Amino acid sequence: MTILGWARKRLLSVFAAAIACLFAGCASLGTYNPATGRSELIFITTPQEVDLGNDVHQKLLKEYRLSDQAAETERVQRIGERLVQVSDRKDYEYHFYVVEKDEINAFTTPGGNIYLFTGIMDKLTTDDQVASVIAHEMGHCAARHTVKKYQAALGYNLLGGVVLGQVGGEGARQIASMSSQAVMNLVFSAYGRKDEYESDRLGVKYLRLAGYDPQASVEVLEMLQRESDDPGGLAVLRSHPYLSDRIEVVKKEIQTAEESHSGI
Numbered sequence: 473m474t475i476l477g478w479a480r481k482r483l484l485s486v487f488a489a490a491i492a493c494l495f496a497g498c499a500s501l502g503t504y505n506p507a508t509g510r511s512e513l514i515f516i517t518t519p520q521e522v523d524l525g526n527d528v529h530q531k532l533l534k535e536y537r538l539s540d541q542a543a544e545t546e547r548v549q550r551i552g553e554r555l556v557q558v559s560d561r562k563d564y565e566y567h568f569y570v571v572e573k574d575e576i577n578a579f580t581t582p583g584g585n586i587y588l589f590t591g592i593m594d595k596l597t598t599d600d601q602v603a604s605v606i607a608h609e610m611g612h613c614a615a616r617h618t619v620k621k622y623q624a625a626l627g628y629n630l631l632g633g634v635v636l637g638q639v640g641g642e643g644a645r646q647i648a649s650m651s652s653q654a655v656m657n658l659v660f661s662a663y664g665r666k667d668e669y670e671s672d673r674l675g676v677k678y679l680r681l682a683g684y685d686p687q688a689s690v691e692v693l694e695m696l697q698r699e700s701d702d703p704g705g706l707a708v709l710r711s712h713p714y715l716s717d718r719i720e721v722v723k724k725e726i727q728t729a730e731e732s733h734s735g736i
């Protein structure tokens with residue numbers, strides 16, 4: 473078969489899979505994800521996702537400076553490593569960074585890179601609270617929300633990469649050719665409400681399994697709510713909306729976890 477013929481056949485099978493997915497709800501397609509309990513159609517492989525993450529990291533370093541507070545960075549890495557042990561996703565190496573910026577935010581990029589701004593670190597008073605921010609971000613990694621967001625944003629051009637089996641390479645090239653501003657817009661674009669709830673629930677699970685106090689999640693969300701209500705506050709919370717609903721979701725999740733582990 474010519475390469476063109478092979479590519480056409482591969483493209484047809486991708487479309488056939490996509491159409492089957494529409495009708496079958498993806499139940500029999502994709503890869504089962506233990507974090508979400510669903511099968512997911514992810515075109516970007518883990519090594520390709522890591523490549524994407526490296527490209528985004530280089531772009532981030534042009535826009536932001538990493539904190540030079542070694543003790544604070546080591547603290548975040550120590551807490552992060554403890555949470556990695558209980559993550560549903562361990563097929564890549566996680567990296568934890570503290571970014572010098574007076575803004576109350578944390579975010580995740582493809583490939584397991586988790587960033588906390590110094591602005592949120594200043595508001596977190598305990599290791600459990602730091603852990604709750606990291607555990608939530610780790611939820612986005614494990615549920616593959618992050619890679620799905622990039623997959624969607626890179627869009628139809630990825631299909632060509634699917635045909636050639638070079639999705640991540642193509643995606644990384646697209647990221648590399650985007651302006652820093654465009655990449656930053658992608659980095660800080662919001663997840664959907666369902667994704668936030670799912671990451672909150674996973675965060676509670678990881679905190680509990682790693683021996684941190686899940687109640688710290690409620691404390692952090694309440695802090696975010698106070699800050700977002702403060703008109704003079706520093707908070708840029710558009711990537712973490714629906715705070716009062718999320719507080720209820722987290723409280724319920726903590727209660728459910730306690731009941732199912734109390735031995736009754």
Ligand SMILES: [Zn+2]
Pocket residue numbers: 608612663668671711712
């Ligand atoms: Zn989130």
